[in-house]
């Protein structure tokens with residue numbers, strides 16, 4: 213008993229600071245916060261900078277990183293844990309180097325980038341966590357708080373002098389219900405932005421990003437451009453890769469959230485919702501969700517697993533919006549390079565099912581793909597034209613994440629170089645081309661095709677045949693800015709009523725032309 217109390221006292225005096233970069237929702241940091249707090253440790257989470265609308269990222273202003281480091285130091289941490297995605301490798305390095313100048317503390321990185329490039333990360337951080345962090349971070353805190361050695365903790369690679377101790381991965385957590393609910397409370401959570409620190413109120417986060425939620429871990433597919441292909445390999449023989457929370461556990465957490473926050477919509481962020489295609493789970497979920505939560509929701513599905521009966525049930529429970537990936541309309545590109553084995557027929561069937569049920573939908577296309585030729589892009593256009601309109605098309609940039617199978621294939625074929633890889637290039641941080649509000653920073657080829665894909669997704673006065681004719685127009689291929697202006701402003705032109713409206717619209721078009729051609733156009 214006394215031993216327990218003493219241990220408890222030690223634990224509350226042991227400070228851990230977790231840092232999330234540009235992610236105030238952060239499932240990972242909020243989960244780790246919850247497990248550490250449950251284990252009795254004193255934990256503070258700092259959410260450094262908010263993302264802008266549509267995942268845009270403001271650069272750090274001068275002194276902002278120093279301010280963050282001052283705040284970290286203020287909490288006198290024994291361990292600082294930073295969650296790192298590839299695009300934030302440089303930022304995390306800068307923060308870590310600044311911490312280490314001022315404080316003798318253990319800086320531990322976790323998240324997807326340290327999982328796939330641990331050696332590179334260990335050149336900056338003292339320790340990295342590969343894969344799931346719940347058990348590793350608690351064991352680290354337990355051992356460190358008791359003064360025990362910390363170099364034998366599963367999932368952690370630790371630098372000790374010149375040596376690196378590389379511990380094995382522990383099996384994947386099979387019972388997701390055993391993980392505490394994410395901690396959305398304001399306690400010990402702060403937003404650090406523009407040299408100010410303020411309590412992180414989840415209502416504020418909700419008003420910006422809405423409520424997103426996960427019911428599973430893992431994905432049945434191993435697409436070469438996605439993390440799941442690589443994680444599946446890392447976790448080989450470490451238990452089932454796809455894990456699903458029980459319906460009751462999901463509903464209990466949603467009920468808590470509904471009680472505490474003003475929710476209007478839930479966005480399920482699972483890689484593929486109900487991915488293990490378990491009808492019993494879906495049935496049970498739909499009945500309980502409808503009765504106890506009753507809010508509209510959206511989710512990701514996959515053309516290979518979309519089943520009409522299942523979508524009907526989900527629709528009845530409140531499903532209003534579905535997203536699914538197409539990535540390329542060329543089956544050759546999808547099958548041979550992306551390892552996405554869905555056929556165009558399956559994609560059309562999926563869209564037909566969704567549209568027939570009156571659910572709105574969006575699909576993802578990967579642009580800036582060095583493997584695609586115009587014939588492939590023509591196939592994408594042709595596929596999109598066969599889908600029921602209207603729908604939303606997200607024209608993402610194919611981002612070259614380190615160590616992903618597709619990245620390695622493009623590197624091996626010299627279609628990209630090391631500088632194009634995300635930890636150097638920071639594509640997702642620097643450019644935000646993935647949203648449907650077309651972006652003139654695309655090269656002419658990708659701008660041309662992204663405009664056509666957007667035209668194909670909407671009902672307009674252009675027939676499908678005319679859109680195909682446009683796709684062969686040589687002038688537009690070279691000067692797609694005209695197509696861009698048309699796609700972007702046509703909805704406004706068609707709804708214009710007054711002269712002042714026309715003038716302001718023309719000013720905006722002129723500004724776009726200026727930006728694109730570097731010339732000034734005068735609108736009288």
Ligand code: B12
Pocket residue numbers: 233234235237238239240241243244263267292293294295296297298299320321322323324325341343344345346348349424426430437438439440481482483613614640641646
């Ligand atoms: C949901 C999701 C989102 C949500 C996040 C919502 C939220 N509340 O966090 C949204 C839509 C906002 C989002 C945004 C982005 N995402 Co995202 N997203 C995912 C997804 C599907 C799941 C991630 C997740 O939260 N899982 C659940 C948590 C609990 O698991 P986890 O993050 O892996 O964390 C565990 C471990 O990694 C570890 N861990 C994590 N951090 C730390 C820190 C420490 C100290 C320790 C010890 C351990 C540890 O412990 C955690 C618990 O076990 C993944 C794909 C996937 N299946 O992983 C892509 C993924 C993470 N996203 C990705 C990307 C690129 C982005 C964006 C950059 C996109 C963009 N263009 O803006 C932004 C970045 C936002 C940001 N600043 O973090 C990439 C990252 C690739 C890479 N190599 O960096 C992924 C892997 C998808 C892919 N393309 O392969 N995303």
